[in-house]
Amino acid sequence: MKISIINGPNLNLLGKRETGIYGNTSFESFLEQLKQKFSAIDFSYYQSNIEGELINEIQRVGYDVDGIVLNPAGFTHTSVAIGDAIAAIKAPVVEVHISNVHAREDFRKLSHISGKSAGSIFGLGLKGYELAIEYLLSAK
Ligand code: DQA
Secondary structure: OEEEEEEOOOHHHOOOOOHHHHOOOOHHHHHHHHHHHOOOOEEEEEEOOOHHHHHHHHHHHOOOOOEEEEEOHHHHHOOHHHHHHHHHOOOOEEEEEOOOHHHOOHHHHOOOOHHHOOEEEEOOOOHHHHHHHHHHHHHO
16 A cells, blocks of 8 residues: 655645644654554655646656645645645545644635545644555555
8 A cells, every 4th residue: 555645835834834833743753653553555755846746746756656745735725736736636635734824814814725535634743644544545
């Protein structure tokens, strides 16, 4: 089982960035925990601050892996093109947000991703990535 985790802009700063909202854990250390917990899964991980690079990665893995866990971060609320890329590929996508986007500014309530995704998880912290993986495992 192959699962790709793709993180969008500023998520390279997890652990340092607005820790009251996003917590103190870096994604790299969390990924190590995920790999230990789900040792049978072949993970790939990609992060970019650049919209087109995220689209390239979604296209690259989208016909190969069994599922994608995607946190498009700020592009969630602006990127028609990332939504189109999700619609174009074969792999199911689970949209994850660490924070509860519906309890924040109004502009975060719009997602170009949710309608193209198998489902969305928000507000459960890094646990959301774990739940998304569990869903993809059960859906396989
Ligand atoms: C986020 C929520 C987005 O609104 C924000 O732009 C992010 C992170 C989250 O994981 O909570 O960068 O996707």
